[in-house]
Amino acid sequence: MRKAKVYIALLHYPMYNKRMDIITTSITNLDLHDISRAARTYDVDAFFLVHPSPSQHELIRDIISYWQEGFGGEYNPDRKDAFSIIRTATTLEELREYLESMNGDKVFTVATDARLYSNTISYSKLKNMVFNEEKSFLLLFGTGWGIQKEIMEACDYILQPIEADRRYNHLSVRSAVSIILDRLLGEYWFNL
Amino acid sequence: MRKAKVYIALLHYPMYNKRMDIITTSITNLDLHDISRAARTYDVDAFFLVHPSPSQHELIRDIISYWQEGFGGEYNPDRKDAFSIIRTATTLEELREYLESMNGDKVFTVATDARLYSNTISYSKLKNMVFNEEKSFLLLFGTGWGIQKEIMEACDYILQPIEADRRYNHLSVRSAVSIILDRLLGEYWFNL
Numbered sequence: 001m002r003k004a005k006v007y008i009a010l011l012h013y014p015m016y017n018k019r020m021d022i023i024t025t026s027i028t029n030l031d032l033h034d035i036s037r038a039a040r041t042y043d044v045d046a047f048f049l050v051h052p053s054p055s056q057h058e059l060i061r062d063i064i065s066y067w068q069e070g071f072g073g074e075y076n077p078d079r080k081d082a083f084s085i086i087r088t089a090t091t092l093e094e095l096r097e098y099l100e101s102m103n104g105d106k107v108f109t110v111a112t113d114a115r116l117y118s119n120t121i122s123y124s125k126l127k128n129m130v131f132n133e134e135k136s137f138l139l140l141f142g143t144g145w146g147i148q149k150e151i152m153e154a155c156d157y158i159l160q161p162i163e164a165d166r167r168y169n170h171l172s173v174r175s176a177v178s179i180i181l182d183r184l185l186g187e188y189w190f191n192l
Numbered sequence: 193m194r195k196a197k198v199y200i201a202l203l204h205y206p207m208y209n210k211r212m213d214i215i216t217t218s219i220t221n222l223d224l225h226d227i228s229r230a231a232r233t234y235d236v237d238a239f240f241l242v243h244p245s246p247s248q249h250e251l252i253r254d255i256i257s258y259w260q261e262g263f264g265g266e267y268n269p270d271r272k273d274a275f276s277i278i279r280t281a282t283t284l285e286e287l288r289e290y291l292e293s294m295n296g297d298k299v300f301t302v303a304t305d306a307r308l309y310s311n312t313i314s315y316s317k318l319k320n321m322v323f324n325e326e327k328s329f330l331l332l333f334g335t336g337w338g339i340q341k342e343i344m345e346a347c348d349y350i351l352q353p354i355e356a357d358r359r360y361n362h363l364s365v366r367s368a369v370s371i372i373l374d375r376l377l378g379e380y381w382f383n384l
Contacts, residue, residue, distance in 0.1 A: 018268075030222055033364065034364045034366055034367055037362050037363055037364055037367065038363055038364075038367045040360045040362075041354075041355055041358055041360055041361055041362065041363055042355070042358075043358070076210075078360070078362040079362075081360060082360070082362065122381070122384045123381045123382070123384070124381065124382055124383075124384055127382075160381075162233075162374070162378075163233055163234070163374075163378060163379055165379070166233055166234075166235070168232045168233055168270070168273060168274070169233055170229050170232075170233065170270040170271075170274065171229055171230055171233055171370070172225065172226045172229055172230075172366075174226055174364075174366055174367065174370075175226055175229065175230045175366065175367070175369075175370035176370075177367075178363070178366075178367035178368075178370045178371050179370050179371060179374045179378075182354070182355075182371045182374065182375070183374070183381060183382075186354075186355060186371075187355055187357070188382075189314070189315045189316065189352075189375060190315070190316055190375075190380075190382045191316075192314045192315070192316055
């Protein structure tokens with residue numbers, strides 16, 4: 001069994017667009033569905049949607065309440081269960097402070113990106129820490145064309161890009177989250 | 193480098209619904225996007241959307257042409273690239289015959305499902321075959337509440353469910369495809 005607490009956050013600001021301007025992206029309905037189902041499967045402690053806008057927080061509440069309290073929850077109880085781990089936050093700073101005060105200890109931030117950074121950590125090394133050390137980790141995922149460089153560089157760890165040696169490397173964030181959770185929190189299928 | 197040819201197919205009939213009736217599911221726009229991007233990243237040889245209805249084939253052509261020929265292709269050339277590996281087929285039988293006649297050799301079908309079947313193959317064993325044997329494999333993914341039992345049982349191999357020992361196991365098909373491609377075709381990250 002895993003010893004560490006693991007949280008994930010999907011950031012919507014400050015993101016790059018394709019021209020590398022800093023933008024705020026919108027909440028995407030299917031991110032809530034696919035990522036909460038993956039997070040729930042891999043026993044993530046909570047899935048935070050981080051967005052600065054109150055109206056987008058309202059949209060999140062509307063989607064969640066349909067699947068928690070409305071017809072959706074009755075029709076599909078598994079989705080209700082998955083949605084129970086969704087939380088919201090306004091900024092990454094606010095989220096870190098909240099998690100550290102709740103845990104009474106440092107929360108290590110781990111960034112993920114398709115771009116190469118120096119000082120990256122391997123999946124096996126981080127998996128090892130997650131399974132064997134009583135720490136708390138917050139995995140950050142970006143939207144748009146990726147997380148602002150300054151946020152990346154301020155993280156405690158940067159994970160290696162998935163399949164860095166491929167010619168094409170443009171996974172959706174939903175695919176990237178699924179693969180990274182499987183590598184870090186999943187069963188040791190490669191030993192079976 | 194991988195020696196085997198690997199194709200994937202997303203089936204829309206015969207699927208189960210939540211009451212275990214046999215149904216035909218609809219084409220989902222985001223399946224095309226997320227699965228083609230994952231398939232392209234992991235160098236899958238082709239991604240087949242299998243659907244019996246001509247009107248759904250027309251819908252697929254409309255979506256693809258927007259991203260190939262329309263504004264989408266200009267705005268996002270990576271998506272154009274991903275969509276270039278999408279193909280369509282009417283039935284699984286038709287697809288198997290087409291692939292076998294094209295390859296001049298048997299195509300091994302591999303089913304994937306969240307349900308447990310006897311006679312499953314492990315990810316490491318299949319990964320080993322895929323990397324070292326000059327065979328052709330067709331991985332089948334289902335929609336709705338899963339692929340009809342008779343289709344599953346007629347396959348050459350059935351992959352173990354992802355994370356079979358978890359209490360909650362309801363990944364989206366987009367997450368399941370991403371994780372399975374990463375396990376079978378991905379880098380040996382666990383040795384790094």
